[in-house]
Amino acid sequence: MNQLIVGLGSLGLIGLIVWWFFGKPKSTITNAETTATGQMVRITVSGGYMPNRIQLKRGVPAKLIFTRQDTSSCFDEVVLPDFGIKTKLPVGQAFEVTVDPAKPGNFKYSCGMNMFHGEIIVK
């Protein structure tokens, strides 16, 4: 009986892991706010990037303001390879990263070890 419970429990747990981690719905796109100097998006860093899909207007200077709440070393750095940016993110502070969305397209960004991802859509 114990064995049956353990077996079923394991299967259930595996199912939960698969559903929770691999069945994640695609997140919605957040548009940048227009400011006097260009456009701006606030991104909270806590177990990932929130929002993690942002849309910028092409040709308008953009500020991405990262606020890192997560002390996990995974988030020590944020890397935006297509914009040539790799920078450290301080914990508990709003940290500004300026990008020049000159070209249209979808550009990935990630943590230093490329475990957590975000996407910048330039239109």
Place this chain on the structure above:
Amino acid sequence: MSTRNLFFLSTILSLPLAVSMFGIELPGGAYTMAILATAVQFGCGWRFLMGAWHAFLNRAANMDTLVAVGTLTAYLYSVYALGSGKAMYFEISALLITFILLGSWLEDLTKGRASKAIEKLLGLQAKDATVIRNGHAVQVPVEQITVGEIIMVKPGEKVALDGEVVEGSSSVNESMVTGESLPVEKQPGDTVIGATINQTGTFKFRTTKVGQDTLLAQIVELVSRAQASRAPIQKFADTVSGFFVPVVLILAILTFDIWYLLLGASVTTALLYAVAVVVIACPCALGLATPTALMVGTGRGAKMGILIKSGEVLESARDIKYIMFDKTGTLTNGKPVVTDIVGDDHGKIIQTAASLEAASEHPLATAILEQAKTEKLPVQPVTQFEAVSGRGITGKVDGRPSLIGNRTLIEDHQIEIPYSAEMSKLEAEGKTVMIVAEARQVLGLIAVQDQPKANAPAVIAELKAMGLEPAMITGDNERSARAVAKQLGIKKVVAEVMPGEKAGEVTAFRTRGKVAFVGDGVNDAPALAGADLGIAMGSGTDIAIEAGGIVLVKNDLADVVHALKLSRKTFGRIKLNLFWAVIYNLAGIPLAAGALSSFGFTLNPAIAGLAMALSSVSVVTSSLLLSRSKI
């Protein structure tokens, strides 16, 4: 609290638990153990729990997830065991956290060293400079200095910005920016580079570049971009890291099931194997393999004056078949010089030639005038000067009818040419031969050539030894191009190419195999972009940011070899790191799951955690060793 302090605190709290592993009972027994383990789990290990929780809420998993699941399983089971009188494993959860904190601390230290290059470059920038304003020397912060100002530099001082020497002379140590090991002499008219150090004399220079336009700022920008770039080989690690942690969690559940359900082991034994699987797996080693090697490789390159623009460039450099050089200014000095004078009176030949050439704008004229200057022969007045297109020059030098030109010009004037054999020999060597005549008599021959750089043959030989086939492209005629190529040991020659046709020729050459093109970044930009790998040789304070995958700050041909070796070594290190990270996980997980238990080999979960902590440290250390490898 810093990772280092947390590690020390965790060590102090875990030590009594470690001692208890050897059968020594602690005062207060199991309850003391529970208190100590709780302090480590929720005090020192709080960051892992929070990291895992934040990721979980975001439906993601990371390293913290593995640490949290592994340690919490051991801890909670021990709490249950405490209540039910079974065997406890408080020491495992506490030691795991201690070892992982040790790994994080070491990783921070090594990662810090790997990413020092940009900080070092930024640290080179001068803070202020002595500016001459209204005839007075004033100390001005460097950010307030504008283009066109005059700056005075004394011995031992830093050259604040890029500029051109206007007064005085000195030797300057440029090694920190260009990688040039020998001091460079500076005279009025020479360019100076910001952040270099003046050594012997005092001089003044006019600023030509400030702020983001300086060579140092451009180098910092380029290296920063390279370090933020990704190498295509990383794609594999990126794909794996996307599902790594959930898969490990599933493997741990399966390990428990196999031991408990199929092999009939106790819950405790099955649980310990499952915990070991969770804590031995290390996605960090995979994630660190490429960026750390890229950081060290590009940082070392910057120190040597070799700027590798991205991870993609490293991959391109690995399977290059042909290395094609632009001839003029790259393989040669880019400045024709007089190499031979044939005739009885060398002085008269040069003086007559220089007098005629003084009014000419032909590039070869400079070589002859330079020779006359060296031999201290004054230029004589010329009347009835006439430049005969494609042939030469005629005129009266000091009243005597004279001419300098090619064979056709002499034949047009029906003058007999006495030095035919010598002329043919010089022409066969790829030299441009001019005949000098006076009063219908040939005085002699002058041969001019843009000579190969002194180290060019050695560089070509080394590239061949590396398995590359050198080629040369030039606008020169076939015969002189082949003559220079022969001197250098180059067999493949593309001659008589107009400047605008170079890019097309490079593209055509790519049908034979992957081509690296070496040229100057300004004139050869299309050809550099058209090659599989463009290597732009720098000149002065302009580095071609847009052209080429590799930029050589100083104009030294040997850096082509260094750049290719560094690229290959860095890429090799990335492959080695990735291989190690994959093998570690592939071998470690079955080992932790007890695959070799029938041979008596099992892994204590605490040791599995130590292996995990050290695996990422070993990847970063391997990358750091790149800075010591021989280039």
